[in-house]
Amino acid sequence: MAKSIELYPLGVGDAYTERFWFSHMMLVVDGRKIFIDCPPYIPKMLAENNRIGEKKVVLDDYRELIVTHMHADHVGGIEELSYQQYFRTDNPMKMYAPQWLLQDIWSHLRPAMEESCRGDGGLASLDWYFDPIPMQNPHDMGGFKVEHRFTKHYPRTLAYLFDFGNFKLGYSSDAGFDPEHIAWLDQADVVLHDCCFGPMVERGGDVHIFHASREQLLTLPKQFQEKTFLYHYADKAYDQDPAQPNYDIGAYRLLVQNKIYKLL
Ligand SMILES: [Zn+2]
Known part of the structure; x- marks a missing residue:
């Protein structure tokens, strides 16, 4: 608990x-x-956060990382974190993901990071930089559990359900609209859900296969909307005040960057 x-x-x-x-x-x-x-531009992001955010965050806070999928806006900063680990592998940060995803992460990093400045001149591997921990499902994080589930998204993407015993948090990850996925997330007390503000079909592509649209999410019951924050949203979602969005979002709320949410 x-x-x-x-x-x-x-x-x-x-x-x-x-x-x-x-x-x-x-x-x-x-x-x-x-x-x-871990998206790219971590030092810039933290510097801005530390100027305007409600909570200071520094690179040394990155001790445990859970990964959802391989799109660059989600993992582009892992290489940046690995730079920080060059000389500090005696205390590497923990990286949690299923084994296949850990392998994908190394496949992505390897061309840039295999030849490293390690003292013995040997080649580096993922566990030179990190402490990779293959996740079970559910995975015992020591003190709480995390369950994962594939979402409707490409490449393979994992949503996470955090179970703290007395509180559950559902994290949709990048996810197209999927009633089964919603039912799984609905076990949680608070949900964070990906939301695309459209257009959903443009330049010959249909975004529905990657992301849930605002219109689709509005079809869900009010009790789900009330406990759910929307994130992964477009710049046009609001102008000045996130509580006054430019679009009808029903009983949902926009998740606000650099703001502390006390869940428990
Ligand atoms: Zn994605």
Whole structure:
């Protein structure tokens, strides 16, 4: 059972954002910091957060990282974190993902990071930089559990359901609209859900296969809307005040970047 759970969004934007940072969360569970994904420009993002945000965050806070999928707006900063680990592999940060995703992460990093400045001149591997922890399903995080589920998205993408015993948090990850996925997330007390503000079909592509639209999410019951924050949203979602969005979002709320949410 957790005594306190805080959610701190460091980024809430979609993959095209010019205004926000890419979607990126920090959970603080009884003082333990867990990061979800790792988008690029981490030092810049933290510097801006530390100027305007409600909570200071520094690189040394990155001790535990959970990864959802391989799109650059979610993992582009892992290489940046690995730079920080060159000389500090005696205490590497923990990286949680299923084994196949850990392999994908290394496949992505390897061309840039295999030849490293390690003292013995040998080649580096993922576990030179990080402490990779293959996730079980559910996975015992020590003090709480995390369950994962594939979402409607490409490439393979995992949503996470955090079970703190006395509180559950559902994280949709990048996810097209899927009633089964919604039912799974609905087990949670608070849900964060990906939301695309459209247009959903343009330049020959249909975004529905990657992201849930605002219109689709508005078909869900009010009780689900009331406990759900939308994130991964477009720059045009609001002008000045996130409580006054430019679109009808029903009983949902927009998740606000650099703001502390006390969940428990
Ligand atoms: Zn994605």
